Amino acid sequence: MKKTGYRLVIILFSMLWAHSSWGAQVKAYVSSFTVSGAQNKDELKPALQTLLTSRLNNDMVTTVESPEKADVTVNGSYVVFGKVFSIDAAAKGRTGEVVARAFVQGESQDELIPAIGKLGKMLADNIARNYPQTSALSAPLPAPKASPDIVRKEAVAAPTADIITPPSVERQAGSSLVSQRIKGMMSCFAAGRTLANGEREYFVAGGNTLQYYRKGKEARLVAETVLDINDKILSIDTADLNGDGIPEIYVTVMNNNALVSQVWVLAENGLKKVTDRLPYFFRAIALDGKDKKIYAQQMNIDDDFYGEVFELGKTGESYELKSPLKLPKQAYLYNFNRFTDPKGNSYFVIFNRDGYLLVFSPEGEELWRSSDKFGGSELYYQRSDRSPKSGWTDSRYVFLDPRIFVSKKGAVIVPQNSGFWVVGNSRSYSKNSVYAFTWSGASLEEKWHTRQSQNYLADYSYDDGTNELLLLEVVKKEGLFDNGASAVSSIKIE
Amino acid sequence: MKKKLVVAATAGALTLAAGQAFALENEFHGMMAVRAYNSNYLAGTAGRLNIDGDTKTTRNWVEQRTRLFYSAKANDNLKLVTGFEIDSAWGNSSYTTGRGLGGALGSDATNLETKWAYLDFNDPFVGANFKVGIQGLNDNYKSLIVGAGADAAGILASKSFGSATGTFGYFRFDDRNTGTATAGKQARDFMMIDGNYAVSKDVKVGASYYFLNNDNVASTGAVPSGTFNDYTVHFLGTRASAKVGIADIDGFFVYEFGNAAANAASRGVHINAFAGNLATKIKAGPGNVKVSALYVSGTDTGSGSGNQFINVDNTTSAAFAENAVGAMGNVWLLVRNPKETTNEQAIVAESGNNNQGIVGGSVGYDLTVGKVFGNANVGMLATAKEQTGRESRYMGTEINAEVGYNLFDNMSVLARAAYVVLGDYYKNKSTLAAGTDPANPYETQIVLSYKF
Numbered sequence: 001m002k003k004t005g006y007r008l009v010i011i012l013f014s015m016l017w018a019h020s021s022w023g024a025q026v027k028a029y030v031s032s033f034t035v036s037g038a039q040n041k042d043e044l045k046p047a048l049q050t051l052l053t054s055r056l057n058n059d060m061v062t063t064v065e066s067p068e069k070a071d072v073t074v075n076g077s078y079v080v081f082g083k084v085f086s087i088d089a090a091a092k093g094r095t096g097e098v099v100a101r102a103f104v105q106g107e108s109q110d111e112l113i114p115a116i117g118k119l120g121k122m123l124a125d126n127i128a129r130n131y132p133q134t135s136a137l138s139a140p141l142p143a144p145k146a147s148p149d150i151v152r153k154e155a156v157a158a159p160t161a162d163i164i165t166p167p168s169v170e171r172q173a174g175s176s177l178v179s180q181r182i183k184g185m186m187s188c189f190a191a192g193r194t195l196a197n198g199e200r201e202y203f204v205a206g207g208n209t210l211q212y213y214r215k216g217k218e219a220r221l222v223a224e225t226v227l228d229i230n231d232k233i234l235s236i237d238t239a240d241l242n243g244d245g246i247p248e249i250y251v252t253v254m255n256n257n258a259l260v261s262q263v264w265v266l267a268e269n270g271l272k273k274v275t276d277r278l279p280y281f282f283r284a285i286a287l288d289g290k291d292k293k294i295y296a297q298q299m300n301i302d303d304d305f306y307g308e309v310f311e312l313g314k315t316g317e318s319y320e321l322k323s324p325l326k327l328p329k330q331a332y333l334y335n336f337n338r339f340t341d342p343k344g345n346s347y348f349v350i351f352n353r354d355g356y357l358l359v360f361s362p363e364g365e366e367l368w369r370s371s372d373k374f375g376g377s378e379l380y381y382q383r384s385d386r387s388p389k390s391g392w393t394d395s396r397y398v399f400l401d402p403r404i405f406v407s408k409k410g411a412v413i414v415p416q417n418s419g420f421w422v423v424g425n426s427r428s429y430s431k432n433s434v435y436a437f438t439w440s441g442a443s444l445e446e447k448w449h450t451r452q453s454q455n456y457l458a459d460y461s462y463d464d465g466t467n468e469l470l471l472l473e474v475v476k477k478e479g480l481f482d483n484g485a486s487a488v489s490s491i492k493i494e
Numbered sequence: 495m496k497k498k499l500v501v502a503a504t505a506g507a508l509t510l511a512a513g514q515a516f517a518l519e520n521e522f523h524g525m526m527a528v529r530a531y532n533s534n535y536l537a538g539t540a541g542r543l544n545i546d547g548d549t550k551t552t553r554n555w556v557e558q559r560t561r562l563f564y565s566a567k568a569n570d571n572l573k574l575v576t577g578f579e580i581d582s583a584w585g586n587s588s589y590t591t592g593r594g595l596g597g598a599l600g601s602d603a604t605n606l607e608t609k610w611a612y613l614d615f616n617d618p619f620v621g622a623n624f625k626v627g628i629q630g631l632n633d634n635y636k637s638l639i640v641g642a643g644a645d646a647a648g649i650l651a652s653k654s655f656g657s658a659t660g661t662f663g664y665f666r667f668d669d670r671n672t673g674t675a676t677a678g679k680q681a682r683d684f685m686m687i688d689g690n691y692a693v694s695k696d697v698k699v700g701a702s703y704y705f706l707n708n709d710n711v712a713s714t715g716a717v718p719s720g721t722f723n724d725y726t727v728h729f730l731g732t733r734a735s736a737k738v739g740i741a742d743i744d745g746f747f748v749y750e751f752g753n754a755a756a757n758a759a760s761r762g763v764h765i766n767a768f769a770g771n772l773a774t775k776i777k778a779g780p781g782n783v784k785v786s787a788l789y790v791s792g793t794d795t796g797s798g799s800g801n802q803f804i805n806v807d808n809t810t811s812a813a814f815a816e817n818a819v820g821a822m823g824n825v826w827l828l829v830r831n832p833k834e835t836t837n838e839q840a841i842v843a844e845s846g847n848n849n850q851g852i853v854g855g856s857v858g859y860d861l862t863v864g865k866v867f868g869n870a871n872v873g874m875l876a877t878a879k880e881q882t883g884r885e886s887r888y889m890g891t892e893i894n895a896e897v898g899y900n901l902f903d904n905m906s907v908l909a910r911a912a913y914v915v916l917g918d919y920y921k922n923k924s925t926l927a928a929g930t931d932p933a934n935p936y937e938t939q940i941v942l943s944y945k946f
Contacts, residue, residue, distance in 0.1 A: 229864050230780065256782065256862070300695045301737050307695065330570075352570065354519050424523035424563075426904050426946030480901060 025062040026131045028091060028124075029070035037080035042418075042431070042452060048078055051113065052089065055120030060128030072099050072127060083108055087115055091127050100126030180219040181475065184209065185484030187379045188236045189459035189472035190284070192247055201266075202461075202488065203249055204472060205233040210251060210264065212271055219488065223270020227262075231255045234381060234400060235334075237284035239294045241314040248274070250282040250294050250312075254381045259299055263319075278319060281305070282312065287338045288346065289408040289464060296321055297333035304383060304398045305332040328360040335375075337404040339412055341439050349412050349444075351375040351401045357414060357437075359444060368443045374435065376417030377402050378427045378456065397425040405462040412437045412444060413469075415457050428477065432457035434469055436493075450491055458486065467493045519567035525945040527835055528558045533937035535827075538583055540814050540838040542848065543827075545916065545932045546923050556584040558597075559835040561609070571618065575629070577610035581836050594836060609645050622653035631665060634688060634700055635731055635746050635821070638769055638790070638845045640806040642818030642832040646684070661688040668809045682708040682809070696737040704729035706752075706804065725754035727765055727804045745772040746821075750804055763800040767791045769845070771821040781861035784871075786823030792851020792878035801879070802849035815844035823856030825873035826912040827935050828892045841889060841914070841935070842875065851878025853887070867908075868897035877919065888917030890934075904946055910939040 033048040035041045053063045056074065064070050076089040088103040102122040104115040184206050192201030192212075199216045208227040213219050227233070232254045238247035249264040249271070261282060263275040280296035287293075293311055298321075300306035309332065310321035327336060328348050336350040347367070348360040355373035360366055380399040405413040414437070419430035433452045437444035455473035462469055469491040478484035532554040535543045560580040567573040581594045588600035596603025612627025626649050632641035640646075648665030663686040670680040688702040706727045728751050735744035747770045755762025769790040776783045793799040808814035819829035819842060829852075830840040842852065858871030873892040880887055891914065898908030913936045920932050 230862055256777065298695055300692065301698055301735055301742065303692075354567070424521070424946040 025060055026127055027064045027069055027071045028056055028061055028074055028127060029064050029067045029072070030056060030074045030076065031067065033076040033078050035078045038078065038085075044078065048076060048087075048116070051116045052076060052120055055117050056124050058121070058124040058128060060131075061124040072131065074123065085109075085112065085115075087112075087119055089119060089123055091123060093131075099130050102126055180213075180215070180488045182211075182486045182488065183483065184486065185458075185474050185476075185478040186211075186472060186486040187458045188233055189461060189470065189488070190236045190238045190249065191461040191463060191470055192238055202470065203236050203238065204486070204488065205236045205251065206458075206486070208233060210236065210249070210271065212266070213488075215488075225264075225271050225273075227253060228255060231260070232381060234281065234379065235283060237282050237294060239284050239292055241294060241312065250284070252280070252282045257383055275317075275319065280312070280319075280321075281333050283333050283403070285337055286406065286464075288340045289406040289410065295325070295333060309333050328358075328364050328366075330358070335401040335404075337406045337412070339406045339410050339439060341410065341441065347439065349404060349406075351404070351414075357412075357444065359439070370444065372416070373418075374414045374416045375401050376415070376419075376427075376429055377458075378429060379458070380425070399425075399427070402457070403460065405464075407436075407462070407464050410438060411447060412439070413462050415460060416449075417457055419456070429456040430454065432473065434460065434471070434491075448493065455487070469493065519565075519573075521565040521567060521573075523563040523946060524561050525943065526558065526560045527941060527943040528556065529835065529837070530554070530556045530940045531837060531937060533935070534933060535935040536837055536839050536937050538837045538839075540843065542843040543839050543841050543935065545841060545920055545935070557594075557836045558582050558584070563610070565614075571616040573614050575610055575612055575614050575625075576608070577630075579607045579609050580605055581607070583836065620653065622651050625650040631663075633686075633704070633731075634690075634702060634733060635748055635769075636771065637818040637820055637832055638748065638771070638805065639704065639729060640684070640817050642816075642820065642830075644806070644816035648684075657692040659690045661686065661690075663688075667806070680709050682706070684806070697734070698736070699732070699734045701732045702729070704731070706806070723755075725752060725762070725765070725804070727752035727754070740777040742775045743773070746770070752804075754800075754804070765802075765804060766800050767803045769803055773821070773823070778859070780863065781859055784823060784858045784860060785855070786821060787855035788819070788821045788852055790845060790847065790852040790878060792847060793849055794879050794882055795849050799879075801851070803846040803851060805845045807844060814838075817845045819845050819852070819854075822852070822854050822873060822875075824858050824869060824871045824894070825856050825875075825892050826894055826910070827914045827937060828854065828873050828875040828890060847877060850881055852876075853878055856892075865900040866897070867900070867906075868895065870895040876917070881919070884919050884923065885921045886918030889919045890914045890916045898941075905942075905944045907940070907942050910937075910941065912937050 030049050030053045032045045035044045035048070038044055052074065056063050067073055072091040072093055074089050074091045076087065078087050079085065084105065084107055086103055086105045089101070090098055091100045093099050100123055102119055104119045104122070106112060106115045182204060186204050186206035188205040190203045192203060194200050195214070197216070199214045202213050202215065204211045204213065208229060208231040210225050210227065210233065211221060212223040214222050233251055234254055235252040237250045239250065240247045242248065246266055251262045251264060253260050253262055259279045259281065260276065261278040261280050262273055263278070264271050264273050266272070279298060281299070283295055284292050285295050295309050296312045297309050298306045308324035309327060310325070311323040313320045313322045328350060330352055331348060331350045336348055338346055338348050340346050346362055350358050350360070351374065352358050352369070355375050357370040357374050358366055359368040377399055380397045382395045382397055384395045402415050407413065413434060415432060415434050417429035417432045419428055431452055431454055433449050434457070435449040436447045438447055450469065453473060455475050457471060458474050459472045460469060471489050471491065473487050473489065474484060475487045476482070476485040531538065532552065534552050535545070537553060538555050538557055558581070561577065563575070563577045565573045565575045582597035582603070582605065583594055584597045586597045587595040587603060588598040589602050590596075591604040593605060593607060596605045608628070610629055612625050612629040614623070614625050616623050628645060628647045629650065631644045631646040631648070633639040637644075646665040646667060648663060650661065650663040652659060652661040665684045667682040667684055669678060671677050685705040686702060688700065690698065690700040692698050706729070708723065708725050729748055731746060731748040733744070733746035735742070748768060750765055750767040752765045753762055754765055769788070771786070771788045773784070773786040790803045791801045792803065793801045805815070805817040808816055815830060815838070818832040820832040822829045825831065826834075827840060829842040830838055830844065845852070852875065854873065854875040856871050856873035858869055860869040861867065871892070871894050875889045876887040877889065892912055894910065894912035896908050896910035898906050900906045914934055916932055916934050922931070
């Protein structure tokens, strides 16, 4: 009798619970889609999310605008092979268990929207059918922190089955952003000191203009100098090679097919040139995330980058090239850095010519290359070909790759510029994001990336001490009668 | 069952195709130039100007050239490179087929030309780069022998050895019997062996051996006079370039020897020719002074001596010189400038100067101030040998200037003008009325160009 009574109570509770569940609609949140094989990925992701959100409804299922309010979260993917596409979705309960799956295939883009309609109906039916049995006892998860600028990959979920799937839900993790508009389409950026009063120094250059800013609450232009009208500044970097505690500014300058680089220091009235006509390209690099040094490479009468990459040394008032680096075959001054894994092994990471990120062993063996393209720069110089070859190829474009930073903890930080018009030597990037990766022992794994910005990232700096990104973005491109505009902003990585 | 198999096969093929497509990197480059001309001699075609006999009416026309280059890159070591060209002269024909047409009302001409189609790959075993197929061909002597937009079918292999680079090339220029049982029997072939060595950061030297063999008895273009259709010519060349202070200096010397005959049965002449060039660019003020000097040996075309310089012309028409005289510097009317596009006419259209040779040079000044650029040049030209029936070797002096503005990074507009004071070479040679010497040639150009 006792046993029969318990059974009765359980059945009654079950019926009561089931009834309450069926009586309330299941709340579903549709997260951003993953897209592969299709163009305009960034536009498609939110579009697919919106389309499925508005179609994932029936008597038993309704959609909500935030994952915190949801009983199930729907993750979708859109894959295109040739003309054939497949759109797949899985609904998961709060503890990550799969409640329902569905997919629809199509053979042309015209079928995409009807396919999402079908998918929404199938998925809603499956959720309604399965949800009470699969996620009744799910416990709510704490809501993620809301913060707009850093998108951080979640840690891999604890194994609950033989196949472990990393959660694809992206969580936002904290940032700060202050933009300062600068006249002109600037191309180079370098960070200076943080002063005792809390002001921060930074340097910006574009065309033949070098500017020195101090930023407290507002950025203030302290000094500006204009070089020769035919000078083109290709890079600016700061380092304290003379050991006086104040960083010098190393300015790579091209004039009339020749390198005429300069070194500037801070003086009472602003900027003072101490050396010029140095035949070197410069870049400050902190190999393995350690001390920042200035490295240099030369140009010869035919080669755009000649010989090895050297460390720049200063003896008295003169500069010398010393300690050449042994680099992988495709590396040159502007496309590499080096990181060290926890075992102390060093690896070179470079952008190759097509923009893929490559990792090399110390022996020069390629260990890994990215699937996506990174880097991307509009900064170039032109060189005349010595021998005229045909009606229009008498000069060539030499593009300079953006910086790769390595943090003290071994994170590899790279920018990603993208845009609708990047063809041949005509480059006009319109979006950017900055990514951080760590070496897993076999590949670079993403740790976080910044929210995509609708601007071209001309240059940037990473401050390892404050864990902060300083970005120089072009907010308005140069036109026929317009010099454009730029902005400097910072993002704190929490 | 059959249907299922077909579906499965189709799906498999689609997947495979998609996979392959994703692996490719697509690279595009190209250009477009629109040129408006005004001249009393030029006519928008190729070849030597008919100074002696032209009626000298002032004429104007507009031509445009578009080039598109597409590379399908499978990986770091393999790519397919293609290049296409669309030329049109404004007002010239529509709804038709042909090179340079489609500029008339209605357009719609079939006028897409294939310039390049070749494989570019690195051989992992020997570490050499190979280019196999129809490709651009340029000698290392400022296109004096072959180049300046010349394209040819062949193989080019190159390999670096530290500071040195070696190149080997083989090209088949013509084969009269392609596709027949005697294919390869009446052909014109070109072989090149070339080496470069960087002595230091600022000094580079090079040397080469080229071999040109013509068994194509139908060829009339290899030597402009059309006298020789069966010849074997060897080219030995050496060159150097250096940066000395504010000056960039470069020069070359080419020696030719071999035999040239009208046909396989005739004795012909022994070729014994040479060419030398010296050029410098010196920084002066905000710009550069450029000086070029060129000597190309020649012969008296009335007698013939074997000193004529052999260059590569096209067999379709000797007017299409597959070489240029860029070694003369920046002159436009005296010699064929490599920067010309559809219009290639000049007083000297090919480097041998119709077997007469060249003594010439130019002095110029280039200046760039922000987005404005310009240059001005003076050039002088004479034949290397006295010519029977000509009063002088002196052919003329050119004065030219151009000024341009970079509208955008890749787009510019410029105006150019050139004027030649003719020399006594042309005195009393006109086919015009007795006592009337040819008028001095001039040209103006307005050029809008875009490159990417």
